[in-house]
Amino acid sequence: MAQNNLSSVTEFVLVGFTAHPDLKIPLLLLFLIFYLTTLLGNMGMVLLIQVDVQLHTPMYFFLSHLALLDVCYASVISPQILATLATSNTVISYTQCAAQFFFFTICAGSECFLLAVMAYDRYVAISNPLLYTVAMKPRVCWSLVLGAYACGVSGSILRTACTFSLSFCEDNQINFFFCDLPPLLKLACSDTTNAEITIVVFGNIVIVANAVVILVSYLLIIKAILKVKSPGGRAKTFCTCASHLTAVALFFGTLIFMYMWSGSGQSPEEDKVVSVFYTVIIPMLNPLIYSLRNQDVKAAFKKVTGGFQVSRTCRPEG
Incomplete structure (x- = not known):
């Protein structure tokens, strides 16, 4: 807590869920189910891609890294939510808050770049299918993934x-359920103009640049699909992109609402709902x-589970 007006904040109080104490147990169970489902689904996807040789392609290589990012993404936020709901301890230290913010932004930024990489991968696969394995060699795939991580870091x-170089004085109550940028900027007692310009401009550039890469990739994909003579062939080709388009729409849609439209009139409660969606639901x-x-x-799932069932039911003789 702040000690007099001259001391800086050494801890914050997360008050995002305190307005609804009667919902604490239902929310705890709900977020626990969400988190366990996220871990099971994403780690299951990673293991499935690793064990099935048919999935050892660039597309599934990138998908495995997306799944790992989603696990990290959820693990930065969900344990904090669960601990707060289970213990009613809403205090988080300054250092823990900075660490949570740091790792959260790494995951969010890396996922932005990785989704753009995945769009480029789909463009190469559809526009140049015969040269796909040559263009997307393992070395190229690793370079693209490591580049996405480097940009995120x-x-x-x-x-x-920029955020934690600001001064936080008396008010240390964050009207949120984790240490995110908008509520932290509202608490700062020093001039936030330069920090906000740097953070917002850089963040918007990242979102817009990756969105442009994805948009251009899909415009070229559509152009390539229209050259396919068979309607069935066009539909089958486009289906390979449908999942990625859905993930992009959900992720970028919530990011744009939360950060690019921040301050445009949405209430704190709307911000909380949107944040829960992209930090907990989407992963x-x-x-x-x-x-x-x-x-x-x-x-691949049927093959793996089928093999598991056979190994459980078959017993060696003797």
Whole structure:
């Protein structure tokens, strides 16, 4: 807590859920189910891609890293929510808040870049199918993934340094359920103009730049699909992109609402709902989105589970 007017804040109080104490137990159970489902779905996807040779392609390589990011994404936020709801301890230290913000922005930034990489991968696969394996060699795939992570880390360092270089004085109550940028900026007692300009401009550039890459990739994909003579062939080709488009729409839609439209009139309660959606719900939904209409994933799952059932039912003689 702040000690007099001259001391700085050493801890924050997360008051995002305190307005509804009667919902504490239902929310605890709900978020626990969400988190466990996220871990099971995403780690299951990673393991499935690793064990099935048919899924050892660039597309599923990128998908496995998206699943890992979603696990990290949810693990930065959900344990904090669960601990707060279970113990009613809403206090988080300054250092813990900065660490949570740092790792959260790494995951969010890296996922932005990775989704753009995945759009480029789909463009190469559809426009040049014969040269796809040549263009997307393992070395190229690793370079693209590591580049996405590097961009996420560098952006997180900038945003975290700008945010926590501000002064936080008397008010230390964050009207949110984790340490996010908008509520932290509202608490700062020093001039936030320069920090906000740097953070907002950089964040918007990241979102817009990746959105442009995705948009251009899909415009070229549509152009390539229209050249396919068979209607069935066009539909089948487009289906390979449907899951990625759904994930992009959900992720970028909520980011734009939360950060690019911040301050445009939405209430704190709306911000909380949107934040829960992209920090908790989307990481849980992504494995379902990518497997629901994906015949390769379904076939791999049946193969793995079928092999497991055979190994359990068959016993060696003697």
